[in-house]
Amino acid sequence: MLAIAEAVEAVTNSSDMAARLLAVGRLREALPSAQEGGSATASGLPAQVDVIQADAFSLDLQGNGSAAKLVPILYRAGAEEPLLPPSQQDSFGHDQFNRYAEARPVYSLPGNTFVVLTPTLRRTLAEVRRHQSSPLAVKRDLMSNPRGFLRAALEADDDPTLLDRVESVFIETPTYSDRVIGLGLWEPREVPWLARTPTNWFGHDSSDVVPQRSVADLSPEEAGELCVSVDKAIAAGEPVVVYRPAGDAPDALPFKVPATAEMRDDLARRASGEAPPAPPPKSAQPAPLVPLIRTNEGKLEHQQDFLQRPAVPPGLPACLETPLKLHQTHGLEWLQRSWQAGAPGVLLADDMGLGKTLQGLAFLAWLREAMQSGLIKRRPVLIVAPTGLLANWSAEHARHLSGDGLGECVAAYGAGLRTLRQGPDKKLDVTRITSADWVLTTYETLRDNSGDFGTICFAAMLADEAQKVKTPGVRITDAIKAMNADFRIAMTGTPVENRLADLWCIVDGVRAGWLGDLNAFSRTYEAATDPEALQPLKAMLDQGFGGAPPLLLRRMKEDHLPDLPKASQNVSRAPMPDIQLRAYEATLAGARGDKTPGAVLAALQSFRALSLHPDPHMEADDAAFIAASARLTVCFAVLDSIAAAGERALIFVDKRDMQPRLAGLIQRRYRLAETPSIINGEVAGARRQARVDRFQAAPEGFDVMVLSPKAAGVGLTITRANHVIHLERWWNPAVEDQCTGRALRIGQTRTVHIHVPIATLPAGPKSFDENLHALLERKRTLMRNALLPPEFDTGDVDALFNTTVGDG
Numbered sequence: 001m002l003a004i005a006e007a008v009e010a011v012t013n014s015s016d017m018a019a020r021l022l023a024v025g026r027l028r029e030a031l032p033s034a035q036e037g038g039s040a041t042a043s044g045l046p047a048q049v050d051v052i053q054a055d056a057f058s059l060d061l062q063g064n065g066s067a068a069k070l071v072p073i074l075y076r077a078g079a080e081e082p083l084l085p086p087s088q089q090d091s092f093g094h095d096q097f098n099r100y101a102e103a104r105p106v107y108s109l110p111g112n113t114f115v116v117l118t119p120t121l122r123r124t125l126a127e128v129r130r131h132q133s134s135p136l137a138v139k140r141d142l143m144s145n146p147r148g149f150l151r152a153a154l155e156a157d158d159d160p161t162l163l164d165r166v167e168s169v170f171i172e173t174p175t176y177s178d179r180v181i182g183l184g185l186w187e188p189r190e191v192p193w194l195a196r197t198p199t200n201w202f203g204h205d206s207s208d209v210v211p212q213r214s215v216a217d218l219s220p221e222e223a224g225e226l227c228v229s230v231d232k233a234i235a236a237g238e239p240v241v242v243y244r245p246a247g248d249a250p251d252a253l254p255f256k257v258p259a260t261a262e263m264r265d266d267l268a269r270r271a272s273g274e275a276p277p278a279p280p281p282k283s284a285q286p287a288p289l290v291p292l293i294r295t296n297e298g299k300l301e302h303q304q305d306f307l308q309r310p311a312v313p314p315g316l317p318a319c320l321e322t323p324l325k326l327h328q329t330h331g332l333e334w335l336q337r338s339w340q341a342g343a344p345g346v347l348l349a350d351d352m353g354l355g356k357t358l359q360g361l362a363f364l365a366w367l368r369e370a371m372q373s374g375l376i377k378r379r380p381v382l383i384v385a386p387t388g389l390l391a392n393w394s395a396e397h398a399r400h401l402s403g404d405g406l407g408e409c410v411a412a413y414g415a416g417l418r419t420l421r422q423g424p425d426k427k428l429d430v431t432r433i434t435s436a437d438w439v440l441t442t443y444e445t446l447r448d449n450s451g452d453f454g455t456i457c458f459a460a461m462l463a464d465e466a467q468k469v470k471t472p473g474v475r476i477t478d479a480i481k482a483m484n485a486d487f488r489i490a491m492t493g494t495p496v497e498n499r500l501a502d503l504w505c506i507v508d509g510v511r512a513g514w515l516g517d518l519n520a521f522s523r524t525y526e527a528a529t530d531p532e533a534l535q536p537l538k539a540m541l542d543q544g545f546g547g548a549p550p551l552l553l554r555r556m557k558e559d560h561l562p563d564l565p566k567a568s569q570n571v572s573r574a575p576m577p578d579i580q581l582r583a584y585e586a587t588l589a590g591a592r593g594d595k596t597p598g599a600v601l602a603a604l605q606s607f608r609a610l611s612l613h614p615d616p617h618m619e620a621d622d623a624a625f626i627a628a629s630a631r632l633t634v635c636f637a638v639l640d641s642i643a644a645a646g647e648r649a650l651i652f653v654d655k656r657d658m659q660p661r662l663a664g665l666i667q668r669r670y671r672l673a674e675t676p677s678i679i680n681g682e683v684a685g686a687r688r689q690a691r692v693d694r695f696q697a698a699p700e701g702f703d704v705m706v707l708s709p710k711a712a713g714v715g716l717t718i719t720r721a722n723h724v725i726h727l728e729r730w731w732n733p734a735v736e737d738q739c740t741g742r743a744l745r746i747g748q749t750r751t752v753h754i755h756v757p758i759a760t761l762p763a764g765p766k767s768f769d770e771n772l773h774a775l776l777e778r779k780r781t782l783m784r785n786a787l788l789p790p791e792f793d794t795g796d797v798d799a800l801f802n803t804t805v806g807d808g
Contacts, residue, residue, distance in 0.1 A: 050111065054083050055118040057125065058171045060093075061143045061182025062289055068136050068182060070128055070143075072097060074115065075171050088113060103129050120165045127153045140181050146170055176291050176454050177484035179302050179512060183289040183451065189473040191297055191518065215257060215267065218245075224271035226257065233259035242617050290475070291454040291482035296508055296517050297472055303513030306342035306548065307486070312375050314340070317365035322358060322400040325746070327555055331359040334549050335489070336366060341548035345488030345510030347466075347541075349554040352493040352738055353564075353745025357396050360462050360491060361406070367460055367487075368406055368437060379459035381406065381438045382485065384446055386465050387413070388711070391689035393440055393464070407437025413445050428452035443468050443476050450479040461485035466492040469509055470502035472518055481509050493741070494734040495554070496783070500526050500537075507541075511551055515540065557744065565722075567744050569754045571773065572638065574630040575762045583614040584761070584768075591805045600801045607768040607804060609655070611759045612728050616658050622665050631769075634757035635727050636669065642723050643670050643702040647750075648695075649723035652709050652739045654730065656680060662727075663706050670702060679716075680708035688712070696720050709739050719747040725755040729772055733780035771803045 054074040063069050071093040074083040082089055088109045096107045103126040107115050117125065127150055131138060142149045147170055154162055218226065226243045233241045241259050257263050294301035314336045316324070324332065331348065338346045350356050364381050371378045385393055390413060397405050410433055412420060420429045428449050433439055434456050446453055461483055463469065469477045469490075488510040496503050504521045507514055515521055515537075525537055541552035557564055576584060587610065591603035609616075613629040626632045635651070642649050653659055663676045677691040695705055695718060705718065709730045721743045730736045744752040758769040766774075775796060 050113045051116065052083060052113065053116045053118065055121050056169050056171050057121060058082075059128065059143065059146050061139055062184060063182070064184040064187070064292075065136060068139060068184060069094070069098065070132055070139055072125055072128060077168060084109070084115070088115075097125075097129065098132060101129070102126055120162065121169050123159075123162065124150060124154070124169050143182060144178075177482065179293050179304075180291040180454065180482050180484075181294060182292055184292045186290045186292070186475055186478065189295070189297070191473050215263075215270065218267075218270060220271050220273055223267045227264055227267035227271055230257065230259050230264045230267060234261065234264065288448075288451060290450050290479070293478055293482050294512075295472070295478075296512060298517065298519055300513055300517040304344040304511055306546070307344070309340060309342050310375055312336075312340065312366075312370040315366070317362060317369050317401075319365050319369075319402045319405055320362055320400065321402045324358070324362065325355070328355050328359050328362075331356075331553060331555075332362045332366070334553050335359065335363040337549045339363075339367070339487050341546075343487070343511065343548050343551070345485075345490070346549075347495060347507060347510060347552045348489060348491045349495045349552055350493065351554070351556045352741025353557055353748075354555060355746050356491045356493070357393070357464070358400055360464075360489060361397060361400050363489070364406055364438070364460060364462065365401055371459065376459070379457055379486070380410075380434060380436045382453075382456075382458045382461040382483070383438060383440050384443055384461065384463045384480065385440070386468060387442045387444070387684070388688050389464060390440060390442065391686050392716070395689065408435075410436035410439045412439055412441035412449075417441075417445060430455055443480070446483075447476045447479040450475075450482055453479075454482050454484060456484065458483065458485040460487040460489065462489045462491065463509070464491050466490035466506050466509070467494055467497045467502065470497060470505050472501065472505050477505060477509070481512070493738060495552075497732065497734055507551065514551060564744070564746070565748055565751045567740070567752045567754055569756065570638075571756045571758060572634045573758045573760045573770075574634045576630045576759050576767075577628060577633075579628045580610065580614045580630060580759065581762070583610045588805060591801070595801075595805075600797065603805070604768075604797065604801060608728075611768050612653075612655060612658065616655065616661065622668060625661075626665065630759035631727060631757040635725055635755075636665075638723070638725060638755050638757075639666065639670070639704070646701050647723060648703045648721040649705075649725055650718060650721045650739075650743055651704060651706050651725045651727050652712075652730075652736075653706060653728045654709055655728060656708070658728075659706050659708070663704075666704050666706075672703075676704040676706055678706045679712040681711040683711070688716070692716050692718055707739070707742075709735055712739075712742070716742050717745060717747060718742045719745060719749075722748070722750040723753045723755065725757070727757060729756075729769075729776065731776075733776045734783060736776070737780070765806055766803065768800075768804045771800055775800055 054076065056075040056077045056079075057072045058075065060071040060073060061068055062071050073089060073093060076083055084092060088111065091109050092107055092115065096109065097103075103117065103122045105117055105119075105122055107117075109115060128142075131142060147167065150170065215223065215226070222243075222245045225245075226241065229241045229243060241257055243257070257267075296302055314333060316332070327350075331350070335346065335348070348356055348359065350359075360383075364383075367376075367381065370376045383393060390411075394409075397409075410416070410420070412428070412433065417428075420432060421427070422429050430452055433453075439458075441453075461480075463480060469480045471477055490506050490510045492506065495506060501518065501522060504515050504518055508518075525534060542550050544550050584607070587603060587606045591599070612631055613625075615628065618625055618628060620628070626636055639649065651662065653662060659678050659680060663678055666672065667675045677695060679688050679691060683691070691705070695703060698720070703720075705721065709728075724740050724743050726736060726739070730739070740752070740754055756773065758773060759767055760770060761767045779796070
């Protein structure tokens with residue numbers, strides 16, 4: 001009762017609103033115990049309001065450009081969690097704090113809640129409020145060093161003790177990395193100094209890129225005819241329908257549509273004259289706020305320093321089950337020495353098949369054992385991989401590490417991601433993720449949830465197939481660079497896939513600022529054609545610095561796997577049959593008549609398609625269909641010998657509608673019990689790995705898999721095959737080598753035969769296939785001996801066109 005009496009007296013005698021409310025708050029705290037004893041009851045103001053006091057804050061920057069706002073987050077000194085629940089914090093930080101020109105002693109919040117600021121907190125927040133209208137650059141300066149900024153601003157205050165008290169008022173929260181400048185709406189950026197070159201001249205399937213006529217051009221009668229064809233194709237399991245209306249000129253472009261229920265229904269509506277349905281209204285859901293970063297693109301804005309880390313003895317982790325090969329031991333030691341030296345991150349760029357995954361797992365297991373022994377602070381590790389490789393990471397973890405390996409895993413993708421969402425805003429359960437030992441997610445999930453992932457401090461982040469983040473100015477790249485990780489590992493067998501800027505972007509994600517800004521990098525190195533001009537760049541990557549190991553570690557199979565069976569390349573040429581030759585000569589004549597840039601590209605697309613087959617939808621028996629293509633003739637001659645030997649093959653073909661037709665031809669010709677498995681972009685990651693597992697585990701004997709170069713060219717281990725057939729060539733030798741690497745890798749025990757079927761002309765100049773082969777071989781040599789990018793540029797396209805078409 002004494003506490004109640006004192007609180008009542010304080011309420012009665014206080015003339016200051018803040019003091020009176022604090023007294024009401026103390027009265028509310030004293031009432032429950034008195035009510036339980038029956039000596040007091042609550043009514044009036046004490047029963048109706050909540051009064052809480054704030055004496056500390058942290059700071060966030062949210063929004064874009066001139067609309068960016070400083071958002072204070074209230075705390076009690078010494079507390080780890082914010083003082084207010086999310087709804088009330090949102091009301092304070094985004095509404096009440098900005099409603100008044102100066103910081104107030106008391107703020108009224110929803111739910112009959114009053115928050116009272118201590119005098120020191122109020123004075124400090126007054127300075128923050130004063131800068132709410134400052135330019136964005138000033139706000140970023142404040143965010144980069146809040147304590148220093150506020151001390152400088154308050155130095156002239158009359159209270160000599162204020163500066164010392166400010167130190168305890170501001171709370172450093174373990175939120176975003178130093179590279180993050182605040183939260184805001186992400187906007188795409190132009191990189192004008194980076195010359196834009198097409199990185200995929202002919203698409204993943206050139207038939208999808210060759211101009212096709214739109215169904216909007218069909219008459220109702222033609223739409224009805226095509227609707228019937230689509231319905232039949234759906235019933236027959238055919239993926240695509242190609243339709244030429246009666247009366248079309250022979251050289252008119254066809255209608256090519258997917259055989260789907262949606263397309264059938266659309267065509268039915270068009271046939272009946274019904275207008276197509278209106279597009280659904282755009283969602284009113286506001287775009288999410290994401291971490292915005294210092295990009296280092298136009299100028300150098302952020303440079304990561306080396307860190308001081310505790311001493312951790314190097315060595316093999318106790319849970320490592322798989323013996324490491326010599327080069328893998330060196331790789332683990334390089335990772336450990338880089339971490340020990342305080343490096344922010346590294347690029348592990350070993351050739352395909354050298355076991356980058358195993359080296360990464362071994363290092364992370366070593367790091368976890370250091371956490372378990374108390375040598376370093378316990379934090380989760382983050383592994384980011386393409387969707388198709390998630391199952392592979394789980395399988396490799398179980399295979400190479402004993403016991404619980406890296407510990408408890410949070411699978412932040414698919415169904416696992418849904419269980420992590422909470423609340424009406426579907427935010428991720430950051431507490432659950434932080435409590436995990438390791439987190440496995442995809443690049444797209446990280447991009448879409450970067451605001452949540454970015455608040456977690458990871459002991460390490462490993463980005464597998466890091467060429468996914470080779471492009472500056474896109475959200476996936478920014479999301480990776482925004483993560484707060486003590487140590488970063490980028491893993492890719494192709495650090496330069498399209499251009500040297502790929503390398504800059506990947507390195508900038510693991511060691512920001514090491515290669516300077518993108519503008520200067522591009523001007524210095526991208527225009528270089530002489531490998532000698534790239535020597536300074538190679539030195540920055542290959543040489544150690546200040547006692548630290550090199551940033552880049554890259555070993556090639558032929559140099560570091562003496563026990564790996566050799567690869568044998570077999571280039572097999574066959575003359576085009578008449579039907580293919582006629583189509584080729586017609587395209588050749590048309591190409592000589594129009595050499596504008598668009599026509600050049602269209603001609604090369606046509607050469608590429610018809611050199612595989614002049615009519616992939618040809619209605620003919622199997623023998624006639626094969627005989628119509630020089631490449632298929634070679635391919636099946638090779639398969640005949642493989643089947644006779646009871647061996648296995650991987651066939652890489654890009655054209656999507658050729659894949660099931662090829663699989664059917666193989667099943668019928670060799671009387672296989674099942675149609676050969678196909679892996680392309682439509683096959684989800686778990687199904688993809690299941691198909692590989694079946695192929696790997698099947699009994700001895702002939703078998704084939706049909707694969708798309710881009711979808712199946714990375715991350716898969718298919719060592720039961722010792723033949724690789726590049727039935728349709730990819731434009732980038734690095735991608736083609738990745739495909740070969742599915743079979744030519746650790747675990748392979750036989751010579752891998754690489755077959756390249758080439759269609760030739762009976763007489764005269766070299767064919768498209770021959771010219772493409774020569775160009776790919778030249779670029780492959782440059783790629784391996786220097787850092788010159790292997791992707792086609794406009795000069796390569798022109799050269800291929802000119803050597804193929806000639807002067808006529």
